[in-house]
Amino acid sequence: MSDSLDQFIAASRNLPALPAQIGRLLHTLDDPNRSARDFERIVVADPTLSAQLLKLANSVFYSRQEKVVTLSMALVRLGQKTVKSLILTVWTQTLRRFAKREDELALVTRLLTHGTACGVASRLLMRARARGGEEEAFVAGLLHDIGRVALICQMGLNYGMRVLDWAAAEGRDLREAETERNGFDHGQLGARLMRSWNLPxxxxxxxxxHHDANLSPETDPVLCAVALADKLVTDMGYNVVPEAPRMCRDDLASHFKIDELPEFRENCREETERMLQALSSL
Ligand SMILES: [Fe+2]
Ligand SMILES: [Fe+2]
Structure with a gap:
């Protein structure tokens, strides 16, 4: 795997990258010696990003309450972790620029929607568990399939035709199909990219x-929330093609007490749609 992944990355000219400015912002938020004002000073240097962050913060979290009008105010009201989620959400939307044609754009957009829905669902699952980790789960869900987005950025519609359609026609597991076609799967590519971007x-x-069958919610709660959320949002229609069912799905569902959350799907859909609407108007 490593060789073929190395070769793919070395030969790729269109893989997504985390802009240095986004990395600097995330780093500033983590630095206890930097203030909300420091953060604001960095963001306002990019008027587009500032406007997008404020718009998203207001649309998603403050639709019926007092508006946040400055980024330092958003940081105080929403907290550092939520602001990080917003920054990364805005950044993922910029990946749509990689699409060279309408049909590629449609595929990238559906995958980004899958990530957003998975982030929302993962956060709801962790919230119901009431042991923290909500925003980490949102970001982990948002980015869990970034390798699939990267494959489209690089392969264009060949990813759809040579991998997705072929896997669907043959009834093959998606990761198996990717490995057979490319020598590695989207999880391996996504992990490699995120390490290179110095994300946690x-x-x-x-x-x-996130596709492993033997995940333990006691040792890896966020990972398990994402694995379950991935399946739930796929069942709700937020995916490109159905991925392989997880063998441990029932265990995870009972750990997160999904049956005791009758409004989970409605809440998840409502929150996802609200976020998508805000993102579409950025
Ligand atoms: Fe996946
Ligand atoms: Fe997924």
Whole structure:
């Protein structure tokens, strides 16, 4: 795998990258010596990003409450972790620029929607569990299939035709199909990219392992929330093609007490649609 993945990355000219400015912002938010004002100063240097962040913050979290009018106010009201989620959400939307044709754009957009829905569902699952980790789960869900987005950026519609359609026609597991076609799967590519972007190890690990059958919610709660959310949002129609069912799905469903959350799907759909609407108007 490593060789073919290395070769693919070395030969690729269109793989997504995390812009240095986004990395700097995430780093600033983590730095206890930097203030909300410091953060604001960096963001306002990019008027587009500032406007997008404020718009998203207001649309998603403050639709019926007092508006946040500055980024330092958003940071105080929403907290550092939520602002990080917003920054990464805005950035993922910029990946649509990689699409060279209408049909590629449709595929990238559906995958980004899958990530957004998975982030929302993962956060709801962790919230119901009431032991923290909600925003980490959102970001892990948002980015879990970033390797699939990267494959489209690089392969264009060949990813659809040579991998997705072929897997669907043959009844093959998606990761198996990717490995047979490319020598590696989307989880491995996503993990490699996130490591190269210096994102926290949890996100690379989630990308790499979210299809594993033997995940334990006690040791890997965020990873398990994402694995379950991935399946739930796929069942709700937020995916490109159905991926392989997880063998441990029932265990995960009972751990997160999904049957005791009768409004989970409605809440998940409502929150996802609200977020998508805000994103579409950025
Ligand atoms: Fe996946
Ligand atoms: Fe997925």
């Amino acid at each position: 190890p949890l996100y690379a690990e989630t990308a790499e392992r």
